Amino acid sequence: MSQHKQSILQSFSPNAEAYLTSPVHSAGADLDLLARAAAALHQPIVLDLGCGAGHVSFAVAPFAKEVVAFDLSTSMLDVVAATAKERQLLNIGTKQGSVEELPFEDETFDLLLSRYSAHHWNDVPQALNEARRVLKPNGKVCFVDVAGAPSPMLDTHLQAVELMRDPSHVRDYTKSEWLSLFQAASFQSNIESEWRLALEFSSWVARIGTSAERIAAIRSLWSGAPSEVHTYFKLQDDLSFEIDSIMISARRA
Numbered sequence: 001m002s003q004h005k006q007s008i009l010q011s012f013s014p015n016a017e018a019y020l021t022s023p024v025h026s027a028g029a030d031l032d033l034l035a036r037a038a039a040a041l042h043q044p045i046v047l048d049l050g051c052g053a054g055h056v057s058f059a060v061a062p063f064a065k066e067v068v069a070f071d072l073s074t075s076m077l078d079v080v081a082a083t084a085k086e087r088q089l090l091n092i093g094t095k096q097g098s099v100e101e102l103p104f105e106d107e108t109f110d111l112l113l114s115r116y117s118a119h120h121w122n123d124v125p126q127a128l129n130e131a132r133r134v135l136k137p138n139g140k141v142c143f144v145d146v147a148g149a150p151s152p153m154l155d156t157h158l159q160a161v162e163l164m165r166d167p168s169h170v171r172d173y174t175k176s177e178w179l180s181l182f183q184a185a186s187f188q189s190n191i192e193s194e195w196r197l198a199l200e201f202s203s204w205v206a207r208i209g210t211s212a213e214r215i216a217a218i219r220s221l222w223s224g225a226p227s228e229v230h231t232y233f234k235l236q237d238d239l240s241f242e243i244d245s246i247m248i249s250a251r252r253a
Contacts, residue, residue, distance in 0.1 A: 001152070004122045004168065004170075005072060005098065007167050007168040008072055008073070008120055008168040009072065009073055010167075010168075012052070012073050012075070012076060012168075012208075017053075017079060017224065018206075018207045019052050019053040019076070019207065020053040020054070020079050020083060021205075022207055023202060025052065025053065025055055025087045025116065029195070030115065030144045030245070030247055031055060031056065031059045031115075032059075033142070033144075033192070033193060033247060034056055034059055034060060034113055034115065034142055034231065035059045035060050035062075035063060035143070037060075037111065037113070037140065037142050037249075038060035038064050038111055039062075039063040039117070041063075041110055041111060041140070042168060043064065043065035044063075044064050044065060044109075044110035044111045044211065045064070045065055045066045045068075045108065045109050045110050045111070046060055046064045046066070046068070046069050046109065046110065046112075046124075047067075047070060047102075047104070047108075047109045047112045047113070048060075048067060048068065048069045048070060048112045048113050048114070048119025049070055049099050049110070049112060049113065049114040049117060049118075049127075049131070049132065050070070050071055050072075050099060050114050050115075050118065050120070050194075051069035051070055051071045051076065051077075051080060051094075051117075052076055052115075052116070052239050053076060053079050053080065053083075054069050054076075054079065054080035054083055054084065054092070054202070055112050056114075056115045057069040057080060057084070057089075057092050057117070058083070058084070058087065058089060058092075060111075060113065061084070061089040061091055061092050062089075062178065063246070064091060064111075065091065066091050066093070067089075067091055067092045068092075068093050068094070068095050068104075068109075068240075069081075069084075069092055069093070069094045069095070069103075070094075070097060070099075071094075071096065072093050072096070072098060072099075074096050077094040077095075077096055077155040080092065080094055081094050084242065086132075090123045099117075099121055099124045099127040099131075100104040100121070100122070100123050100127050100130060101130065102131070102133070102134050104134045105134070106132050106133055106134065107133075107134070107135065107136045107137065108135075108136070108191075109130075109134055109136065109137075110136055110139050110140070111139065111140050111141075111142070112131050112134075112135055112139070112140070112141045112142075113141075113143075114142075114144070114145070115144040115145070116141075116144060116145055117145070118143060118145050118173075119145055119146055119162070119169060119170060119171060119172045119173070120168050120169065120170055121145055121170060122170060124173070124181055125181060125184060125185065127184060128181060128184075128185035128187070129185050131185070131220075132185050132186060132187065132249070132252055135252045136252070137252060138251060138252060139251070139252045140191070140249065140250070140251055140252075141182075141187065141189075141249070141250040141251070141252075142247060142248070142249050142250075143178075143247070143248045143250075144245065144246070144247045145173070145178075145245070145246065145248075146162075146172040146197070146243050146244065146245055146249075147172060147173070147174060147175055147178075147194070147243075147244040147245060147246045148171070148172045148173050148174035148177065148244075149172075149174075149232065149244065150174070153226070153228065153229065154224070154228070154229060154232050154233075155172075155174070157221065157225050157229045157233075158172060158233070158243065159171060160221055161218055161221060161222070164210075164214050164217050164218045164221065165204070165205055165208060165210050165214065165218060166208050166210070170222075172243075175191050175194075175246060178191075178246070178248050179191070179248075182248065182250045186252070186253055187250035187252060187253070188250060188251050188253055189248055189249065189250035189251075189253065190248070190249055191244075191246055191247070191248060192247040192248065192249040193247040194243070194245070194246050194247075195244075195245055195246065196242045196243070196244060197242065197243050197244075197245045198240070198241075198242050199240060199241055199242070199243060200236055200238075200240045201236075201239035201240045201241070202238070204240075211223075218239070219239065222235060222239055222248065225249070
């Protein structure tokens, strides 16, 4: 296993329960949008890529024939399986693996979903190629993720803060980067929705287990940032802030 994948496991496996109960992850209008995408299809077979604690799988299960919750962390998958059983969502199954090497046959799924996972992926182009391979012709993809900031200065601060908080962070891609990535993988894509996501600082760092040293580094980075950065991210005295989130929809040509 690569060192990056080990970093992902170190960040998320010990904190699986925290992601199950996290208000940021367990609620949101974007979950309703993803559920509607499933409801618009006739009993789809759904793949939830980088499922984490399973909130997307839980949201779409009532509208799906089958949902496969897929993640690198077996600890996350254990939480998903236990919660699905508790909620009587019997059409949810789990599968462990890497998004860059999906262990599924070609043209298996009608709908591929991913929420706040792709910014941890080391090779997004390869993951999208794999997504296209396992998706049925005319199948649909919906990704939700943090968006990169619209200027180099803003984006540099965002990526730095994200990396300080979580060493497994790779990149928050901008809207144009996402559209280019999907186009390169032979998808027809568009930005479906955009919104601002408020993050309360103390719970944001506690959820992933950020060390005291890294929290101090984030404080230093924010305090030294230009006023334009403070204004754009609506930085508060307690270091709570806002980020851009987007939903990308795509179809396999």
